[in-house]
Amino acid sequence: MVESAAGDHAVMNDAQKTAIHEQLGRLLENPYFSHSRRFPSFLRFTVDHALSGQTDRLKERTLGIEIFGRQADYDTASDPIVRVTAAEIRKRIAQYYQEPGHENELRISLPSGSYIPQFYWPSEKSPDSVPQLQLDKDSNSLSTQQPEQSKHPLSPDRKWPVIGIAAAVVVVVLLLLAGADFWRYTRHSAFDFWAPVLQSSDPVLFCVADQNQYSAIALRDAANPTRQVVLKDNVTALVLTDLRPIVKIAGILESKGKKYSLRGEGATDLADLRNGPTIFIGAFDNAWTLRLTKPLRYHFFNNEDMTDLGIVDSNSTSQAPLWVVNRSQQLATNNYRDYAIVARFVDNTTGRLTIVAAGVGRGGTIVAGEFLTDPEEQAQLTNAIRQAGSKKNIEIVLSTQIIDGEPGTPKIEATYSW
DSSP: OEEOTTSOEEOOOHHHHHHHHHHHHHHHHSHHHHTOSHHHHHHHHHHHHHHTTOGGGOSHHHHHHHHHOOOTTOOTTTOOHHHHHHHHHHHHHHHHHHSTTOTTSOEEEOOTTOOSOEEEOOTTSOTTTSOEEEEETTTTEEEEEOOOOOSSOOOHHHHHHHHHHHHHHHHHHHHHHHHHHHHHHHSSOHHHHHHHHHHOSSOEEEEEOEEEEEEEEEEEOSSOTTOEEEEEEEEEEEOGGGHHHHHHHHHHHHHTTOOEEEEEGGGOOHHHHTSSOEEEEOSTTOHHHHHHHTTSSEEEEEOTTSSEEEEEETTOSOSSOSEEEEHHHHHHHSOEEEEEEEEEEEOTTTOSEEEEEEESSHHHHHHHHHHHHOGGGHHHHHHHHHHHTTOOOEEEEEEEEEETTEEOOOEEEEEEEO
C-alpha cells in the first residue's frame, strides 16, 4: 500500500516495491548514473519518497534543501540546481532504456515538469496483477491506473519503427532542454571565482600539504614485482585525498592554458608566494594555510591536545567554536560532519592573490575542491559571488556529511566578503 500526500492510496504490495527498488539499482549501476554522486542521490530520494507516499516532499525547494544542502530560503529562480539535475536525469533515463536489453525492464520515469517518479511494468506483465503508479494531476496524488488501449492499435510491422522514431524525438528534445538549462545554469560559472587567477600574467603555485619525509623507499623488482628492496632515499609524500582537489582545480587552469607548479608546504617560502597567485590545499597539515587564514574572520582552531579541530568566527560573541570535528568520533566511526574554508583574497603580507581550499578533515578538503570546480555546485558559488558584489575578497565556510569516509554534498554555512 502506498499512501499519497493527499491521503489517497495506491495498491502496491511488497513484491512490487521490491521490483521497483531492484530496477532502481540496475539504473544506478549503469555508467549513465554510476559516475556521479548527485544523480543517484536525486533519483533514489524521489523514488523512495514516492513509494512511501511522501510526495509532498518532492518539490523543488525541498529537494534543493534535502539533496543539495541549500538554505531554506534559497532563491530557486537564480539557483536552478534541482531543475538542471532533473533534466539531466530524464535524459540519462531515456538513454538507458534505449540500450538493447532494457526494453522489457520495469520502467522508471521522471515526468517533465514534475519530480514525482512514475513506474511502468513491462507490457508482457498482466496489468491486473501489477498496477502502474502514476500521478493524479487533479489531486496531485498517487493512484493506480491501467494503461489505456490505443483506439488504433499498430500492426506488428509498423509498431516498432514508429516507437523508435518517437523515442528518438523524445531523446533529442530532452537533450536540447537539458542543454539549454545547463547553459543558463553555468553561464555564471566557477570561472567567475577563478577569473582573477586566470587573468593574472603570473604562473600559479599550488602549495600542498606534505607528509613524512622518508629516509628509505621500497622499490619492486622488475622481474618479480612481488619482491621489494628497501633503499636509502629522501621522499616527501603527498596525501592521496589532496590529489582530488588539486586535479580538479588544475583542470580549470589547464582549460584556460594557465601555467602552474606544485610545491610542498615545507619547501615553500615567502619568496615563492610573492611570485604570483597561490592555491593552498589542506589546513592542519599545511602551515601556510593556517598562517594566512589566521587574520580572516573565519579561521581554523584546535585545542591543545588536538582532539577537537574546527573553524571559529572571530566576530562571534560566543567563546564556543561553531564548527568542530571531534577526532575520537572521526577515527572511531568514520561518520561525522566535516567543515572547510574556501577563500579568495589578497594577502597583506605577500600582496598576492590567495586561494584556499582546506578542510578540517580530509573529506572537507575534497568537498572544498568540488565546490570550486564541480558544475553541479556552481549555483551556490555563483550566488555567494553575487552577494559579495564589488568586493574582491570572499570567504565561505562549508560543511558536508562524511559517511564511511566519503564526503557528501557541500552546504554553505557562512559567507563573508570585504
